[in-house]
Amino acid sequence: MSRRKSWLSWSSGKDSAWALHALRRSSEYEAVALLTTVNDGAKRVAMHAVRESLLEAQAASLGLPLVKVPIPPQCPNALYEEAMARAMAQARAEGVRDVAFGDLFLEEIRRYREEKLAAVAMNAVFPVWGLDTRGLAHEMVRSGLRAILTCVDPKHLDGRFASRLFDEDLLQELPSEVDPCGERGEFHTFAFAGPMFAKPLAVRAGEIVTRDGFVFADVLPNEAAASSATM
Numbered sequence: 556m557s558r559r560k561s562w563l564s565w566s567s568g569k570d571s572a573w574a575l576h577a578l579r580r581s582s583e584y585e586a587v588a589l590l591t592t593v594n595d596g597a598k599r600v601a602m603h604a605v606r607e608s609l610l611e612a613q614a615a616s617l618g619l620p621l622v623k624v625p626i627p628p629q630c631p632n633a634l635y636e637e638a639m640a641r642a643m644a645q646a647r648a649e650g651v652r653d654v655a656f657g658d659l660f661l662e663e664i665r666r667y668r669e670e671k672l673a674a675v676a677m678n679a680v681f682p683v684w685g686l687d688t689r690g691l692a693h694e695m696v697r698s699g700l701r702a703i704l705t706c707v708d709p710k711h712l713d714g715r716f717a718s719r720l721f722d723e724d725l726l727q728e729l730p731s732e733v734d735p736c737g738e739r740g741e742f743h744t745f746a747f748a749g750p751m752f753a754k755p756l757a758v759r760a761g762e763i764v765t766r767d768g769f770v771f772a773d774v775l776p777n778e779a780a781a782s783s784a785t786m
Contacts, residue, residue: 558585561653561680562622562646565589567605567613569702569721570657570683570736572746573695575617577682578655579751584680588620589613590642590654592635595625603705603743604771609758612776616752622646636671643675655680659688659738692726692735700749703760704742707770711741714770718760745774 561584565571578586591600591610598607607623614621622645624638646654654672658664658681668679683691702721707714712733719725721744726735733741748755761773 558583559653560585560587560649560651561655562586562588562590562651563619563655564657565591565610565613565621566657566743567591567600567603567610567746568657568705568744569695569700569746570659570738572657572700572702572749572751573691574655574657574682576698576749576751581682584653584655584682586619586655587649587651588622589617590622590624590646592624592626592638594628596628601626601630603745605705605745605774609745609756609774609776612756613746613752616754616756618753639671640675643672643677647676652676653678653680655682657683659683659686659691659736661738688734688736688738692721693723695749696721696723696726698750700746700751701755702744702746703758703772703774705745705772705774706743708741709765709768709770711739714763714765716742717763717770718772747774 561578563575563586575586578584593607594601599605600610611621622642624642626635626638654677656668656679665681672679704716704719704721707717729735747758757777758774759777761775763772
């Protein structure tokens with residue numbers, strides 16, 4: 556029995572990476588492309604603020620085509636939904652009826668995705684839904700998944716965590732009220748190594764800035780680095 560073709564909503568972070576890992580082990584779904592919204596002005600992934608060039612490097616190492624959805628800065632919701640509707644029309648034209656997400660437990664987000672996709676004759680798939688986030692965070696690290704914290708919400712987590720590696724030391728230091736996977740938006744990440752990548756990306760943390768109430772750590776290609784999973 557052939558597996559159902561699915562696009563994966565790709566944020567560039569660890570949860571998306573783990574969702575891809577789960578899809579590749581699934582007998583029901585086959586990930587055939589990555590879907591990402593990109594701030595057309597800044598040329599960066601929305602919210603995670605990852606450079607478009609690094610997004611493309613991720614896709615190359617993952618071995619999947621990248622479907623970019625350009626949106627303007629401070630994109631109104633109506634424009635966002637129009638852009639996504641066009642992308643979904645492309646998916647249907649390619650025989651795809653499912654979009655997978657790395658969401659873990661936020662019910663309102665799941666309902667929103669399901670309703671919006673149903674309106675354009677598409678289905679939402681949640682391959683990592685309901686997993687215990689504390690256990691999952693440790694499993695990610697043990698598997699070899701490596702990521703950098705690119706965005707921190709200082710209302711929930713000290714901004715000094717921006718640019719940190721997502722590793723056991725970080726998990727030990729996170730306050731108890733912070734979800735270990737940052738599912739409530741406490742932090743966002745850029746994944747650069749792990750079992751879903753053909754090879755690690757050589758990257759390093761750059762400038763840290765505060766903007767729009769969030770603390771961002773820029774991620775840069777590490778031209779001098781060896782091809783390893785460390786920084």
